Amino acid sequence: MVIGLERIQFMTVIKLVSEKEAKGQVKEIYEDIRSFYKLDFVPKVFQAWANNPEKLAAKWNATKDAQQKMGKEKFHIIGLSTSLQTGCDYCINFHTRILQDEGYTDQELRLLIETISGMVASDLFVQGMQLEPDVKPIRVRLEEAA
Incomplete structure (x- = not known):
């Protein structure tokens, strides 16, 4: 049993x-x-x-x-990524369905989920190693500064 x-x-x-x-x-x-x-x-x-x-x-x-x-695609990729992090079954199903409706194949969804999972694993590794950032975001874009 x-x-x-x-x-x-x-x-x-x-x-x-x-x-x-x-x-x-x-x-x-x-x-x-x-x-x-x-x-x-x-x-x-x-x-x-x-x-x-x-x-x-x-x-x-x-x-x-x-x-x-x-764009709907980017929004639901972010949604799926977040939902995989939080473990929300409802949300995983919803975002996956919308991406399917947007034309994502099973292979593309698998690659997307593998990529998200790999990034999460890398993030956990970096946090555990307490690595200092060596690349930082640009604070002010050059066009905005002019």
Whole structure:
């Protein structure tokens, strides 16, 4: 008998605002989310934020704005990297799905995850060795200084 491999059943700690219950601003944001991601549902993360419509609006506007400015692909690569660090299964699945929708193949996703894992291992090594930085970011770009 194998112990510990049962699928965990998740229960939220707060009531989500379902699409059927959504009204006014929340309903409008839900429609925008479905359209933006080309989904036929609203992801649960946004349904959780919807308990506070102002927070949902701020979170969605910031999320959408970042994706429009840097590109959906970069945004979700950062999201996947962060989610792998924090161990958030929901988030790993979400960002992976969006990258698949953006055209990422299984091989590309594997390479991306291998690269992220390798960088994490390198970072831990550098921290453990307490290496002093030998390359620092440019503080002021030359164009901005002129």
